[in-house]
Amino acid sequence: MLTYSMDDYNGVVIEKQALPDSETEFVVQFNDMLSDVKAQGKQLVWFTLSIKQAAFIHLATQAGFVFHNCLEDEITLILRIQKEAYAPFVPTHSIGAGALIFNQQQQILVIREKLASNPGFKLPGGHIELGEKISEAIVREVFEETGVHSEFVGLQGFGSKKSFRFGKSNIYFLCRLNALSEQINIQDIDEIAEAKWCDVSEFVNDQYTSVFVSEIVKTLQHQQGFELVELPENNSPYKKHEVYFAGDIRKHLT
Template structure:
């Protein structure tokens, strides 16, 4: 018998730990479960399958289930028993961050990737991993790509890109950091071809560099932005991962 739990959307979530190994047994229990849930007037069924349970996917889709979201080692399907049944939307954006970071000589830190199709340079940065804080991710990326240790100061802006990868949009945060060291020592030698400190005027005036990144440096070199704050009573089931407020950029996280 398949075990399931009620959710907040007048639906049920099937416990994947109770799924049998046999397809024939799964089909038998699956049909009983469908009948039971429908008889209870539920509107939605969630089914998450681990990669080793993928043999059950076609059985579920033949019953009307559709894909909802997917991770590397599991996939979640849903069945809307009622056509208008509400299911929370799938993630729509990926998150990236770029570092606007200067040294004591007012030079900006830039990198060139090995996969680059032009001779220009860009800001260090990259993808923010699942569960990772923006303020910690950008420090990590700067170190991996340049070997520079830095401290997070704040967010100076962001941009969005429509349909970036895998049909998702992207949000790109522009983070202000201060350099704690200056010696370039690239850690990710497979990805980064070159990293260097560059005079701002040289970078802005070099047409080989991206027009967008040149505008970033031009606009943000003296800008303030949003700093990281600790919000009182930030607790409970929906605790905020990070909070940024506009104001003087004084709060810093180092690495």
């Protein structure tokens, strides 16, 4: 029989490491396993397959599994033994971050992408990788796109966009950073065509600067934000990855 572990939703998770080599044997073992979990009153069966185990996908779907979520190298399927069985929702959003960062002359750091449809400049930034903190991701993105070293100060705003890519929505965080260096040295030369320090008035009034970004800079340049805080009691099994509280951002900029 296929081996499995229990989950938190009155279901079981098939252990992919124990799959048989034969598809015929898989069908036999799966039917035995399904009878067993049904007898236990379980409602769900989860099944994650690596890309090397893709041959089992059609067997799973024939047994009633549907796709739940997918990564580049694996796919997770789910079987509802009971039609109305609850399963956690699938990921609905991607996360991005943009940087508001100024030099000693109060010029703003901006970049121009090689493949962008808009020929103008924009704020440096990019997507947050799986498991990455916003505060760490934006520092990384700024360095990759401009070569400028920086430190994270806080969040100053965010926006959301419906149906951004692949049918998912997007949340875009505006981050304030302090510049630790000013020399431009683009690391990601495949993506970034140009990076520069620009006078704020020139940037916000440029015909190619989007209205959204222009308003961001004009509105948030001197505003307070949310500070990254460490909470000593944030050590439960549900520990937060990052915690932000409202604070006076100006004390960080002196």
